[in-house]
Amino acid sequence: MLQLDHVKKSFSGRIVLEIPSFQFHSGIYWLKGPNGSGKTTLLRMVAGLLPFEGNIIFNDVSLQRQPLAYRRMVSWAEAEPLYPLFLTGNELVALYRSIRKTDPRDVDYLTGVLGIDNYIDSPVGTWSAGMTKKVSLLLAFIGSPSLVLLDEPLITLDENALSVVSELIARRCREMQTLFMLSSHQEADMSLLPTGEEILVQDQTLSHAVSI
Amino acid sequence: MQYPYKLLFRSIVRPFYRENLSIFFFLFILFFGVEGEVDGAELWQFHYSLVQGMTRQGGYILVVFAAWGWYAWKCGRFVTGLFRRPEYRWIAIYNDLERSRRFRPLLLVSVWLMLPVLLYGMIVAVIGLYEGFVRPILLVGSWLGMLVVLLAGWQLYRLGNLFGRSTLRIRLPFSSYPAVLLRQVVERQWALWLGLKIFACGAVAGIALNNTDDDYDLCFPFLFFNFGILANGILVYGLREFEETYLSFYRGAARSRAQRLAEYALVYFILLLPELIAIVFLAPVHLHFSDGLLFYCCAYGLVLTMHAVTYLRHFSKKEYFLLLVMIFSVQYFFIAGLGLAAMCGCLLGTAVVSFVAGYYGYERVG
Numbered sequence: 197m198l199q200l201d202h203v204k205k206s207f208s209g210r211i212v213l214e215i216p217s218f219q220f221h222s223g224i225y226w227l228k229g230p231n232g233s234g235k236t237t238l239l240r241m242v243a244g245l246l247p248f249e250g251n252i253i254f255n256d257v258s259l260q261r262q263p264l265a266y267r268r269m270v271s272w273a274e275a276e277p278l279y280p281l282f283l284t285g286n287e288l289v290a291l292y293r294s295i296r297k298t299d300p301r302d303v304d305y306l307t308g309v310l311g312i313d314n315y316i317d318s319p320v321g322t323w324s325a326g327m328t329k330k331v332s333l334l335l336a337f338i339g340s341p342s343l344v345l346l347d348e349p350l351i352t353l354d355e356n357a358l359s360v361v362s363e364l365i366a367r368r369c370r371e372m373q374t375l376f377m378l379s380s381h382q383e384a385d386m387s388l389l390p391t392g393e394e395i396l397v398q399d400q401t402l403s404h405a406v407s408i
Numbered sequence: 409m410q411y412p413y414k415l416l417f418r419s420i421v422r423p424f425y426r427e428n429l430s431i432f433f434f435l436f437i438l439f440f441g442v443e444g445e446v447d448g449a450e451l452w453q454f455h456y457s458l459v460q461g462m463t464r465q466g467g468y469i470l471v472v473f474a475a476w477g478w479y480a481w482k483c484g485r486f487v488t489g490l491f492r493r494p495e496y497r498w499i500a501i502y503n504d505l506e507r508s509r510r511f512r513p514l515l516l517v518s519v520w521l522m523l524p525v526l527l528y529g530m531i532v533a534v535i536g537l538y539e540g541f542v543r544p545i546l547l548v549g550s551w552l553g554m555l556v557v558l559l560a561g562w563q564l565y566r567l568g569n570l571f572g573r574s575t576l577r578i579r580l581p582f583s584s585y586p587a588v589l590l591r592q593v594v595e596r597q598w599a600l601w602l603g604l605k606i607f608a609c610g611a612v613a614g615i616a617l618n619n620t621d622d623d624y625d626l627c628f629p630f631l632f633f634n635f636g637i638l639a640n641g642i643l644v645y646g647l648r649e650f651e652e653t654y655l656s657f658y659r660g661a662a663r664s665r666a667q668r669l670a671e672y673a674l675v676y677f678i679l680l681l682p683e684l685i686a687i688v689f690l691a692p693v694h695l696h697f698s699d700g701l702l703f704y705c706c707a708y709g710l711v712l713t714m715h716a717v718t719y720l721r722h723f724s725k726k727e728y729f730l731l732l733v734m735i736f737s738v739q740y741f742f743i744a745g746l747g748l749a750a751m752c753g754c755l756l757g758t759a760v761v762s763f764v765a766g767y768y769g770y771e772r773v774g
Contacts (some may be wrong), residue, residue, distance in 0.1 A: 197767065207773060244659065245656065245657075245659050245660050247768060264662055264663070264664045267660060267662040268662040270660065272660050274656075274657070277657075279593070280588060280592065281492075282591060282595050290583035295661045295663065296585055344658060407574045
């Protein structure tokens with residue numbers, strides 16, 4: 197379970213998020229809200245990338261007090277990922293695997309289903325946005341984290357990849373009880389994962405919406 | 409100004425001077441701020457004798473030509489980097505123009521990019537003419553003219569091959585975070601790194617070689633050496649910018665602060681190896697072992713501090729270089745009174761405290 201406790205985030209004195217208390221149980225959560233409502237900020241805070249006031253606790257591990265143990269359980273993929281242009285996909289995977297222990301067969305499986313295997317040894321600088329996006333999703337899935345945060349996970353993906361990623365998310369959630377927090381603007385994205393619960397990010401806080 | 413040129417000026421020349429402001433500042437201080445009086449010579453006389461040396465000695469002029477060539481090459485690399493950015497894709501429309509209409513504005517852009525060198529070249533020419541050295545002046549003019557034309561030609565080539573891959577590709581056989589940072593230096597900042605090493609090692613060696621048992625001076629070699637180390641701030645800032653742009657995910661990785669600090673410490677240890685080697689070569693004849701150790705520890709502490717303070721808050725380039733000037737000023741107190749051992753301890757302590765306190769709390773705003 198992910199618990200947000202008196203979480204507050206401001207940028208240059210302007211409060212972006214102020215969440216007294218909110219809980220996410222295992223499952224898939226779609227964060228919805230207009231541009232600038234704080235979806236990406238919330239995801240980045242939960243990923244431990246942004247400082248904030250208050251506390252975020254996942255499975256009884258506090259991000260503030262046990263930053264290392266917390267980070268072991270969490271993975272994150274950006275909406276528009278950027279990686280060093282000179283690195284190859286394999287080098288990125290090796291870097292991630294040096295941080296998060298994982299079975300090489302899992303990586304082979306993921307590169308195969310995502311259709312990355314034919315370009316994974318080429319440098320990032322030669323990839324399209326969709327190719328980079330697929331690799332960022334692969335990296336987020338490496339090591340079977342318990343909490344996966346994906347910002348706009350389905351943008352720039354082709355139709356085949358859309359269904360593969362949706363299936364991966366659903367299966368991880370079903371078999372490993374992984375908690376997924378995803379953000380999206382598109383209704384079509386949410387229809388690919390009909391079991392997801394919709395969370396509204398608006399008026400600087402979170403609220404449950406009707407289940408989709 | 410014609411519109412194609414005006415647009416290129418704003419897209420290439422302005423970003424170039426904005427990005428390299430720190431290097432020009434460093435060079436300006438190096439040439440006009442540090443030396444004060446050298447062997448009794450006034451500042452003007454010092455530069456005058458430098459230019460005289462350039463026009464009289466063939467070997468010296470070759471070194472200067474190599475430095476100017478290096479500068480032109482750096483300009484070319486900068487333009488190549490700009491053309492690769494997604495926000496510069498529009499520049500492909502220039503390929504619809506005839507070759508000569510593409511070349512002319514690029515030639516003007518090259519003149520602007522080479523302006524600092526051209527101005528210095530003009531000073532050399534005036535002094536050379538005054539001294540009656542016509543042949544070296546013709547050489548200087550031809551070399552600079554060729555560099556400007558070559559730079560324009562390179563830009564023209566890159567414009568026609570916007571999506572072509574770089575010919576230089578270096579792979580290191582391991583993937584760890586320090587290796588990624590070092591690769592960034594190898595692939596994108598090696599010329600800067602090399603320049604900094606040549607200066608720091610050259611300064612310490614050139615001055616400390618005069619030291620003998622009877623006439624042993626510590627302050628003057630350290631002052632120049634330290635200034636060369638401080639100039640590594642340009643490299644540090646570039647690395648931090650690279651990290652924040654391309655490696656921001658790593659902040660969320662399961663690595664303790666101690667591990668992260670150790671990774672940065674390893675990176676800077678490797679980047680400062682030439683200074684360590686220079687000090688080892690100078691010891692014990694020209695630099696006592698204990699002094700050499702203090703030199704290196706101060707250098708290492710300074711570089712780690714320059715890195716660690718960037719986590720306390722986001723500094724613009726201008727703010728960061730003002731901070732470096734402040735650090736330099738504080739160092740004077742240590743040199744004047746407290747001593748190098750105290751400076752070393754203070755720098756290492758500041759680095760560790762700044763890193764531990766700032767790392768998780770850092771965010772880049774704006």
